[in-house]
Amino acid sequence: MSVLDDIVAGVREDLAARQAQVGESQLLEAAAVLPPALDPLPAFRAPGLSVIAEVKRSSPSKGHLAPIPDPAALAAAYAAGGADAISVLTEQRRFGGSLDDLRQVRAAVSTPLLRKDFVVTGYQLLEARAAGADLVLLIVAALDDALLHDLHQQAGELGLTVLTEVHDEAETERALAVGARLVGVNARNLKTLEVHPEVFGRLAGLLPDDVVTVAESGVTGPDDAARYAAEGAQVILVGEALVKDGDPRGAVAAMRAAAPGGER
Numbered sequence: 001m002s003v004l005d006d007i008v009a010g011v012r013e014d015l016a017a018r019q020a021q022v023g024e025s026q027l028l029e030a031a032a033v034l035p036p037a038l039d040p041l042p043a044f045r046a047p048g049l050s051v052i053a054e055v056k057r058s059s060p061s062k063g064h065l066a067p068i069p070d071p072a073a074l075a076a077a078y079a080a081g082g083a084d085a086i087s088v089l090t091e092q093r094r095f096g097g098s099l100d101d102l103r104q105v106r107a108a109v110s111t112p113l114l115r116k117d118f119v120v121t122g123y124q125l126l127e128a129r130a131a132g133a134d135l136v137l138l139i140v141a142a143l144d145d146a147l148l149h150d151l152h153q154q155a156g157e158l159g160l161t162v163l164t165e166v167h168d169e170a171e172t173e174r175a176l177a178v179g180a181r182l183v184g185v186n187a188r189n190l191k192t193l194e195v196h197p198e199v200f201g202r203l204a205g206l207l208p209d210d211v212v213t214v215a216e217s218g219v220t221g222p223d224d225a226a227r228y229a230a231e232g233a234q235v236i237l238v239g240e241a242l243v244k245d246g247d248p249r250g251a252v253a254a255m256r257a258a259a260p261g262g263e264r
């Protein structure tokens with residue numbers, strides 16, 4: 001079993017427990033009283049490099065990263081540093097996150113929020129919207145074509161923007177086939193957890209100009225940010241380097257400013 005299969009198996013168990021507690025109708029009611037989801041794409045398309053800053057306590061590859069006792073405070077620092085979106089890991093077993101983290105962050109910032117998890121059913125999309133998320137991640141490697149299509153469509157119906165994640169050429173084709181508008185190239189292979197920074201440049205060339213491109217994983221500082229931007233990234237998604245930095249606000253600002261035209 002690959003690491004990804006193993007994570008998804010745990011996600012399905014935890015999901016079943018939540019489904020037994022909270023019905024879909026309850027989630028729909030909660031979502032109905034919220035303001036509509038925010039659209040992050042105009043800011044991502046604007047000149048300069050955008051940063052999606054991630055709230056991430058641990059990871060399967062690196063183990064414990066940072067305790068993050070107050071996710072809302074961290075998110076507020078990211079927003080102050082100029083993050084154009086904030087990603088909150090909600091997977092519990094390997095990443096130490098929760099939907100409660102997402103709700104706390106939502107209460108603290110007006111920046112678009114990404115629910116970062118391993119989405120395999122429409123129920124998780126409803127949970128995301130009900131907790132105040134504006135974006136969701138769909139990992140192509142974890143989904144078959146039919147499910148990828150259905151979840152992509154369902155997310156759109158909820159007003160959620162989908163970040164569609166790919167790691168190779170075949171996944172990129174599958175993402176484009178369902179009409180993905182925001183494509184994240186993960187330098188980390190979720191089946192082996194190895195990071196291959198050259199994957200971004202290889203796949204970016206396959207993406208049409210109107211698709212917004214996100215470089216994910218392995219950004220350690222402004223130099224990596226500048227390299228991805230030079231290879232065509234409009235957005236970088238950064239976790240570890242930011243949660244470990246004593247000055248997350250300054251670290252986001254420095255990454256944004258690293259790319260030519262980064263001052264906006």
Ligand SMILES: O=P(O)(O)OC[C@@H](O)[C@@H](O)c1c[nH]c2ccccc12
Nearest residue numbers: 186216217218219237238239240241
């Ligand atoms: O901490 P890093 O190396 O900056 O990576 C962030 C982000 O790319 C990573 O958390 C990630 C990308 N895709 C994912 C899918 C699931 C869980 C996590 C991820």
